[in-house]
Amino acid sequence: MKNVHTHNRLQAAKAMAxxxxxxxxxxxxxxxxxxxxxxxxxxxxxxxxxxxxxxxxIEPETxxxxxxxxxxxxxxxxxxxxxxxxxxxxxxxxxxxxxxxxTGEADTVxxxxxxxxxxxxxxxxxxxxxxxxxxxxxxAAEIFSIKKEGDIFRLPxxxxxxxxxxxxxxxxxxxxxxxxxxxxxxxxxxxxxEIIVIDLKTGSQSQLTHDGADxxxxxxxxDGSKLAYTSNLEGNFDIWAVSYPKGEKTRLTRSPSYDxxxxxxxDGSRIAFISSRSGHRExxxxxxxxxxxxxxxxxxxxxxHPCWVK
Numbered sequence: 001m002k003n004v005h006t007h008n009r010l011q012a013a014k015a016m017a018x019x020x021x022x023x024x025x026x027x028x029x030x031x032x033x034x035x036x037x038x039x040x041x042x043x044x045x046x047x048x049x050x051x052x053x054x055x056x057x058i059e060p061e062t063x064x065x066x067x068x069x070x071x072x073x074x075x076x077x078x079x080x081x082x083x084x085x086x087x088x089x090x091x092x093x094x095x096x097x098x099x100x101x102x103t104g105e106a107d108t109v110x111x112x113x114x115x116x117x118x119x120x121x122x123x124x125x126x127x128x129x130x131x132x133x134x135x136x137x138x139x140a141a142e143i144f145s146i147k148k149e150g151d152i153f154r155l156p157x158x159x160x161x162x163x164x165x166x167x168x169x170x171x172x173x174x175x176x177x178x179x180x181x182x183x184x185x186x187x188x189x190x191x192x193x194e195i196i197v198i199d200l201k202t203g204s205q206s207q208l209t210h211d212g213a214d215x216x217x218x219x220x221x222x223d224g225s226k227l228a229y230t231s232n233l234e235g236n237f238d239i240w241a242v243s244y245p246k247g248e249k250t251r252l253t254r255s256p257s258y259d260x261x262x263x264x265x266x267d268g269s270r271i272a273f274i275s276s277r278s279g280h281r282e283x284x285x286x287x288x289x290x291x292x293x294x295x296x297x298x299x300x301x302x303x304x305h306p307c308w309v310k
């Protein structure tokens with residue numbers, strides 16, 4: 001009888017261990033609450049895995065990967081609030097939502113009916129900028145911001161006025177400036193986008209690049225001395241850096257593939273970006289001078305908009 005009881009206890013312990021392992025595996029893959037949320041140094045991004053856009057997070061050194069959202073909605077353009085607790089993103093019918101990375105709970109930001117994209121947090125974490133697109137009476141894009149007081153966002157305030165179309169807002173590290181891309185169509189050259197810097201106090205604008213090319217997606221370095229951006233200035237889309245305020249440019253990638261959508265590491269030593277050099281648009285990193293390319297994701301799916309958590 002004693003042997004029977006011992007056997008039963010061993011079988012029960014084994015069953016509990018199996019259940020515990022399964023639960024931990026499920027948490028790691030499915031639940032941001034189980035994974036401990038998102039932290040500084042992680043890279044949050046969107047990926048079209050299994051023909052569905054969702055948000056993911058990866059540790060670039062260990063390559064530990066977790067899926068943050070699992071919905072039937074298209075979820076893209078993640079922007080992580082400094083510290084990692086909240087993630088703003090665009091979901092479904094182009095509405096902005098904010099998710100608690102620890103619990104996975106998300107709420108839609110109360111904005112007028114419209115088409116929204118490219119949210120980005122101000123450094124202090126109490127202001128969110130975004131782009132609103134309109135199609136009537138003409139294609140237009142303007143940048144707005146909303147400030148948060150407690151748990152409530154105030155009414156949106158317009159930062160840019162159409163024309164021209166302004167896209168891809170990025171706050172400077174001190175929150176006093178905003179970089180963005182000014183968009184126009186040239187009858188000979190096609191799409192022309194240049195990097196613009198806006199003084200948020202005075203509203204004055206200065207043009208930082210004069211590429212006469214499709215130069216867009218500017219992001220400030222952590223020390224505010226330069227911006228990384230995407231450009232086809234020399235024929236292929238690559239990552240470039242431009243100093244501020246001098247406007248001196250450096251080409252950082254030289255692959256025949258698509259390289260774009262940069263994001264700086266918290267210490268400014270590396271840049272994450274999207275590259276198709278492996279056959280799929282995956283996340284790669286390079287050092288700030290353009291050397292030491294490393295592939296981070298291996299999803300064999302289309303990834304986009306990496307956001308290195310500050």
